[in-house]
Amino acid sequence: MEKKMKRMATMHRLQVTGLELFYQQGYYNTSIDDILGKLSLSKGAFYYHFQSKDDFFISIIQNLVVQKVYGTLVQPIEGKEDPFTAIAQCFEVSLETAEHNELDRGFVLSNFMAEFKGKNPEIMEYFKDVLKVWEVNLISSLQKGKSDGYVDRHVDSSAVATYLISSYIGIRALMVEGNCRTLRYKYMMQLRHYFKMLANKETA
Amino acid sequence: MEKKMKRMATMHRLQVTGLELFYQQGYYNTSIDDILGKLSLSKGAFYYHFQSKDDFFISIIQNLVVQKVYGTLVQPIEGKEDPFTAIAQCFEVSLETAEHNELDRGFVLSNFMAEFKGKNPEIMEYFKDVLKVWEVNLISSLQKGKSDGYVDRHVDSSAVATYLISSYIGIRALMVEGNCRTLRYKYMMQLRHYFKMLANKETA
DNA sequence: TATAAAAAAGACTTATTGGTCTGTTTACAA
DNA sequence: TTGTAAACAGACCAATAAGTCTTTTTTATA
Numbered sequence: 378m379e380k381k382m383k384r385m386a387t388m389h390r391l392q393v394t395g396l397e398l399f400y401q402q403g404y405y406n407t408s409i410d411d412i413l414g415k416l417s418l419s420k421g422a423f424y425y426h427f428q429s430k431d432d433f434f435i436s437i438i439q440n441l442v443v444q445k446v447y448g449t450l451v452q453p454i455e456g457k458e459d460p461f462t463a464i465a466q467c468f469e470v471s472l473e474t475a476e477h478n479e480l481d482r483g484f485v486l487s488n489f490m491a492e493f494k495g496k497n498p499e500i501m502e503y504f505k506d507v508l509k510v511w512e513v514n515l516i517s518s519l520q521k522g523k524s525d526g527y528v529d530r531h532v533d534s535s536a537v538a539t540y541l542i543s544s545y546i547g548i549r550a551l552m553v554e555g556n557c558r559t560l561r562y563k564y565m566m567q568l569r570h571y572f573k574m575l576a577n578k579e580t581a
Numbered sequence: 582m583e584k585k586m587k588r589m590a591t592m593h594r595l596q597v598t599g600l601e602l603f604y605q606q607g608y609y610n611t612s613i614d615d616i617l618g619k620l621s622l623s624k625g626a627f628y629y630h631f632q633s634k635d636d637f638f639i640s641i642i643q644n645l646v647v648q649k650v651y652g653t654l655v656q657p658i659e660g661k662e663d664p665f666t667a668i669a670q671c672f673e674v675s676l677e678t679a680e681h682n683e684l685d686r687g688f689v690l691s692n693f694m695a696e697f698k699g700k701n702p703e704i705m706e707y708f709k710d711v712l713k714v715w716e717v718n719l720i721s722s723l724q725k726g727k728s729d730g731y732v733d734r735h736v737d738s739s740a741v742a743t744y745l746i747s748s749y750i751g752i753r754a755l756m757v758e759g760n761c762r763t764l765r766y767k768y769m770m771q772l773r774h775y776f777k778m779l780a781n782k783e784t785a
Numbered sequence: 786t787a788t789a790a791a792a793a794a795g796a797c798t799t800a801t802t803g804g805t806c807t808g809t810t811t812a813c814a815a
Numbered sequence: 816t817t818g819t820a821a822a823c824a825g826a827c828c829a830a831t832a833a834g835t836c837t838t839t840t841t842t843a844t845a
Contacts, residue, residue: 543751
């Protein structure tokens with residue numbers, strides 16, 4: 378019993394630190410020794426738990442990245458009545474968090490996707506899946522918003538979702554070059570304008 | 582005279598192939614030997630012309646990246662009457678080009694910025710400058726659009742520019758995971774809606 | 786043509802990488 | 816307490832990286 382716990386604990390520590398460094402420095406630019414050094418662990422420990430660096434990274438995606446994206450961008454919107462208010466609020470929180478995080482390097486998914494594209498199609502698939510979950514949830518949130526009278530009937534939910542995801546990925550990328558506060562302000566302002574346009578005018 | 586020409590020619594070949602590979606595989610994941618191999622050149626040639634890999638890359642930014650961004654995203658808008666039509670047209674062309682380019686890896690600038698952030702502040706500055714040029718041109722184009730009666734007076738040109746840049750960076754990042762045609766279509770649709778909202782209603 | 790400088794070749798050095806392998810420690814069960 | 820397997824340490828290996836250095840080839844000019 379205790380054994381299994383220890384195994385899990387070490388694996389988890391490795392994964393957390395691994396994601397931290399992969400995110401900050403990039404996957405290919407982070408060595409396994411970098412991670413091990415930070416945890417005072419040895420090669421033996423690493424290869425006892427994981428088959429390879431790639432295998433290790435895939436476990437990180439499945440265990441940490443998925444939950445991170447879901448908890449940040451999906452859950453905060455789920456179940457809310459007005460999708461526009463919910464999405465705007467969710468984005469605002471996320472951008473504020475990034476703004477106050479000195480070590481922010483942009484949106485995890487898009488960074489990794491840029492790094493792995495054309496190099497590791499298998500890993501790319503995992504990222505696509507995570508993106509898809511986000512997209513699907515945005516769409517269904519918007520569709521529900523139509524039924525509930527918040528979203529104009531003529532709105533193309535799928536296209537709006539794409540546009541939202543694009544702009545979010547972009548603003549996160551822009552924010553890594555500093556000036557976060559201003560950027561966030563400008564972005565949120567235009568986002569809310571855009572939403573106002575898509576809102577159901579009859580109810581409003 | 583001929584000597585100077587040969588020097589320039591070799592340097593240029595190295596830079597073009599360098600940018601190609603750096604863009605496709607990432608800077609840190611591309612070795613100098615990769616570039617030299619593609620050109621059948623040797624280490625001696627490289628270090629005769631450039632002091633270091635970083636120095637080489639900076640010369641690429643100054644000579645190729647700047648012009649690429651300018652030619653793709655600034656020039657096509659400059660001087661046009663209606664900024665919204667011009668920008669939409671410019672984005673559409675750019676996205677179509679990316680779509681038909683099998684080797685597209687997203688927007689050069691944002692990719693590199695993600696890779697260099699926190700690692701090489703000097704190089705980051707160069708990217709910031711290029712972005713700034715783009716932003717400034719977008720803003721002045723929108724401002725001019727106000728005078729010419731295309732853009733609503735109440736529009737915050739600076740915020741719109743930020744929003745445009747964000748969404749463009751994002752859609753380019755999204756398109757690397759495939760499905761480009763649909764993504765472009767959805768994106769352009771929403772972009773034009775957004776523009777319609779910002780247009781001067783009196784003239785229209 | 787002779788020659789000196791420019792341009793390029795390519796072997797070499799040093800550092801780092803992912804991964805292997807053997808040996809040691811730790812923790813639990815009998 | 817002792818045996819056994821899990822957990823980990825760390826030396827080692829082959830491959831690859833950026834950068835150096837000496838040597839050779841080109842090329843322009845006197």
